[in-house]
Amino acid sequence: MRRVRSTASAGISGFFAPHIASDLRETGAVGGGLGIANAIVAEVSVDLSHSDGLVVVNRVNGSYIDGCLARYIAERIFAMAGRRGGRVYIDQRISVPIGGGYGSSGGSAVAIAFALAKALDMPIDFDDVAEIAHEADIICKSGLGTVVGVLKPCNGIVLVSKPGGPRIAEVRCIPMEPNLIALTAFYRPIPKNSILSSSDHLEKVRAIGLETLRRIEASPTPENFIRNCYQFAVEAGFLTPKIRQVIELLQDVDGVIGASMNMVGEALFTIVDYRAADKALEIIEKTDPVWVYRWRPGVSPVQVEEL
DSSP: OEEEEEEEEEEEEEEEEEEESSSSOOOEEEEEEEEEEEEEEEEEEEEOOSEEEEEEEEETTTTOOOHHHHHHHHHHHHHHHTTOEEEEEEEEOOSOOOTTSSHHHHHHHHHHHHHHHHHHHHHOOOHHHHHHHHHHHHHTOSSSSSSHHTTOOOOOOEEEEOOOOOSTTTTEEEEOTTTTEEEEEEOOOOGGGGOOOOHHHHHHHHHHHHHHHHHHHSSHHHHHHHHHHHHHHHTTOOOOOHHHHHHHHHHHTTEEEEEETTTTTTTEEEEEEEHHHHHHHHHTTTTTOOOOOOOEOBBOOEEEEEE
């Protein structure tokens, strides 16, 4: 039995514009957000002594889950490897809230795909493995552009300016000054299907997202980025009363550059001067969040090692 550990980033989405195509390689989304390095760890064990079908056992933070992502990735990689069957054991540790707009599904897909490809000694390149993770996120309806957003190393704000899979998407990094850090607070999950329930709403969100991208590209700074993320959340109808209330409280703190809502979850993120972080955290914690985190935004390279 071979054991491999893979570590990947997660990422908060601040805005998005979906792009649906007939080809999964062209399907995706433009958007932008803040990477959270090393947020997803997947340990994968493969037993090839059983060839009577594929068995996938997936555990996330100690709980067994019959997840679409793990099953799809395993089936795709085993098929590419020419394997008729085997047993795959996946043990994931996800350090960000699930369902809160933190990109946990995209990061999970990346970590599982790279670990499993290594465990099977697959002779495929980086983009091949990444493409499988991208497909899985779309097929399982857990994301559109998250995978490409957590693959390219970035010390700052990630901006996906062209939608699609790893070979098509264009991703750039907006640098942040050393004095700036980020804070996030999570209150409760919001199911994606509850906020994108109609084609008319989806098209409205797409138009607003594309205009948001245009404004950010015209002035790619942290201040302009987060200001336009907030405008996107308002115009697209995503901003909840709770998040609006907390953001209004933060606006009175000197050193807070701006704040907006995670896409999509009842959660917020804010960019602040590090000297204002304690005061901002004090205000956030009084609003009873489930989870609070303070970090320097960035996407780290995918790390894969045999155990």
